[in-house]
Amino acid sequence: MIKLIEKQKIIISHYREGKSQRQISKDLNINRRTIGKYIKDYEDKKAKLSNSKSNCSNKEELIADLVEDPKYDTSSRKKIKLTAEIMSRIKFYLRENDIKRAEGRAKQQKKKIDIYEALREEGFDLSYSTVCSTIRNVEKEAKEAYIRQEYELGEVCEFDWGEVKLTIAGKNKTLQMSVFTSAKGDYRSGNLYHNQKTEAFLDTHASFFEEIGGIYKEMVYDNSRVTVARFVGRSEKEPTEALLKLSIYYGFSFRFTNTYQAHEKGHVERSVEYVRRKIFSKKDEFSSVEEAKEYFRLGLKKLNLKPQALNKGKSAEEILKEEKNYLLPLPPRYDTARIVEARTDKYSCITVDGNHYSVPDHLVGQFIFTKIYPDKIICYHNQKRVAWHQRRYGAQEWSIDINHYLVTLKVKPGALKRSSALAQLKPRLKDIYQKYYQGQEKSFIGLLELIATNNLSRVEQAIALLEKINPSGISTEKIKTIVERNNSTPKNIIHLSDTEANSKKIIDVYAEILKEVSTV
Numbered sequence: 311m312i313k314l315i316e317k318q319k320i321i322i323s324h325y326r327e328g329k330s331q332r333q334i335s336k337d338l339n340i341n342r343r344t345i346g347k348y349i350k351d352y353e354d355k356k357a358k359l360s361n362s363k364s365n366c367s368n369k370e371e372l373i374a375d376l377v378e379d380p381k382y383d384t385s386s387r388k389k390i391k392l393t394a395e396i397m398s399r400i401k402f403y404l405r406e407n408d409i410k411r412a413e414g415r416a417k418q419q420k421k422k423i424d425i426y427e428a429l430r431e432e433g434f435d436l437s438y439s440t441v442c443s444t445i446r447n448v449e450k451e452a453k454e455a456y457i458r459q460e461y462e463l464g465e466v467c468e469f470d471w472g473e474v475k476l477t478i479a480g481k482n483k484t485l486q487m488s489v490f491t492s493a494k495g496d497y498r499s500g501n502l503y504h505n506q507k508t509e510a511f512l513d514t515h516a517s518f519f520e521e522i523g524g525i526y527k528e529m530v531y532d533n534s535r536v537t538v539a540r541f542v543g544r545s546e547k548e549p550t551e552a553l554l555k556l557s558i559y560y561g562f563s564f565r566f567t568n569t570y571q572a573h574e575k576g577h578v579e580r581s582v583e584y585v586r587r588k589i590f591s592k593k594d595e596f597s598s599v600e601e602a603k604e605y606f607r608l609g610l611k612k613l614n615l616k617p618q619a620l621n622k623g624k625s626a627e628e629i630l631k632e633e634k635n636y637l638l639p640l641p642p643r644y645d646t647a648r649i650v651e652a653r654t655d656k657y658s659c660i661t662v663d664g665n666h667y668s669v670p671d672h673l674v675g676q677f678i679f680t681k682i683y684p685d686k687i688i689c690y691h692n693q694k695r696v697a698w699h700q701r702r703y704g705a706q707e708w709s710i711d712i713n714h715y716l717v718t719l720k721v722k723p724g725a726l727k728r729s730s731a732l733a734q735l736k737p738r739l740k741d742i743y744q745k746y747y748q749g750q751e752k753s754f755i756g757l758l759e760l761i762a763t764n765n766l767s768r769v770e771q772a773i774a775l776l777e778k779i780n781p782s783g784i785s786t787e788k789i790k791t792i793v794e795r796n797n798s799t800p801k802n803i804i805h806l807s808d809t810e811a812n813s814k815k816i817i818d819v820y821a822e823i824l825k826e827v828s829t830v
Contacts, residue, residue: 316340320348392444396434400425400444409541412533414506463629464636466493467526469515471506471534472582476602477595485602488514491581492526495621495629498581498610502603503684504703507663508552511536512646513684515556522630524637529557529564538566552648561638588613647681647688654678658714662687665702668714668731710734713762716755723752738766742773746784756786760793768793 319338323329324345331349335342407419420428426441472487488500488510499518503510519525531537531553538547547566549557557564589609596602614626621629652660654673659666660680667687669678679690682701687709689697699709712719712731719726726732735743739761747754761769772792776784 317348320345321352324349392436392440396429396436397444399429399432399434400441401448403428404445404448412538412541414535461493462636463494464524464526464633464638466528466530467491468493468530468581470532470582472586474502474586474590475594476590478599478602479597483599485599486510487582487586487606489581489585490514490518492626492630492633493530494633495624495626496581496618497522497614497626497630497633498585500585500606500610502599502606504599506534506536507648508536508550509646509648509682510684512552512556512644512648515560516644516646519560519640520643522634522637524634524640525560525562527562527638529562530567531564532567537564556644559644560641585610585613645681647683650680650682651677652680658718659708659710660689664705665707666709667697667699667702668708668710669697670714671716671718708734712739712758716759716762719751719755719758723755726751726755736766738770742770746773753786757789760786760790764793768796772796 316338320334320340323334323337324331329337331342331345334340334345338345403420403425410416410419422442422445423438425445426438429436429441468491470489472489473484474487475482475484477483485502485504486506487502490499491497499521501514501517503514533541533547535550537550537553539550540548542548549564553564589606593605596605614630617623617625650662652662654660654669654676655666656674657666657668658671658674659668660678661667662680662682667689669689669691673691673696676691678696679693681688681690685701687697687699687701688695689699697711697714699711702709708730710729710731710733712729712735715729715731719731732740732743742757743754747757757769769789772789773784775792776788
């Protein structure tokens, strides 16, 4: 294609200088047929312009056409290399990206360059620019008409997750924000968690149902990993076992939105953005996660008290009160733990999500039935609880209870001095070690056994008494003597009046009833 400057030289050479098409072709090194085409096109447009006397808009179009850059007519041109097979493969990779986004693997989806390279590896011959333009055309979303929905009281509630970036104790941290939104009254609830795992999903549901005092008949979810086990087809999804069990226990039905169709769950999609902006745009620095959770809870309460124009000035809180009579009845709180069986390693620890938790040292090599909650880890062996730990969310962190190692430490007392167990002692116990037992690890292990059979408060009382008598003569044997003497001291016999005796009987009966109810 010639340039505008060349078009100008052709016209000037032919009409002003009178050169022939052959001479112009020789001077400009342009094909004679091309020169003839532009001369003829110029003459035709000049003739039309001369004959267009009344239509001003047509004149303007002809003038613009007469002096514009030369262009090829590509209206009927087909992309030779973009075959139906290539189009099919490009659409396949785009659908694959949709599924990855729905499963929470957005960072693993293919970019345009990755799709281009994949097509080249499959043997297709096309350019990167062709791939880019094709993807742009495929991804152009047609404007959709939205149909307004009407909901009954207690009928539908929507759920979703959203990220919120906060500063906790001076460190940047990303927390996961669960958000429930009732379809009828836009009542919003939720909580903050360290991740979106099963135990967090179950815990936030159990807490929400307890908060509102009932269950919505239908719950609406997107296609997250905690709700969708696998995609059976383009529109069919297999729910996770956790969601099925939760649904069976609470009695609600559920449905999923179509892949990458967030507008189908419009209430909660807006709620995630709305809640995050309304609450955390005002404050995003906290001393602890617990403080951030409390701030979030109070922020939600304020939002639910605001009058809503679309609901005749009623607040979400007021509409929820109307809905309560239509909700499904609330059963006792669901056990929200994620269950795993973990084998104890040589350090007498189990590993949960990359962090280590101790169990009694006689269980090395044994499988431990472990219940994982958002804030705690509880371990069982032979249906007996053997350990309890605060949940850790770092990487390769250790939660060690020194009482789990008493058997081993009695054999290897020298291992205590630099052990993780000693480093993680409770402050009160660590203070006793540093004051009285440094260099006397074996004697300190005996003190730990004494605390295990009694309690730390009694041991501290005995130490306080010994400090008054002889501060330099504190030992495990003396502490043990005082504790055992206090345990064997007979209590004063108190004679109850008839009224007091009857009251005690009533209290005892009531205690038995509570005990029976708690075991049901």
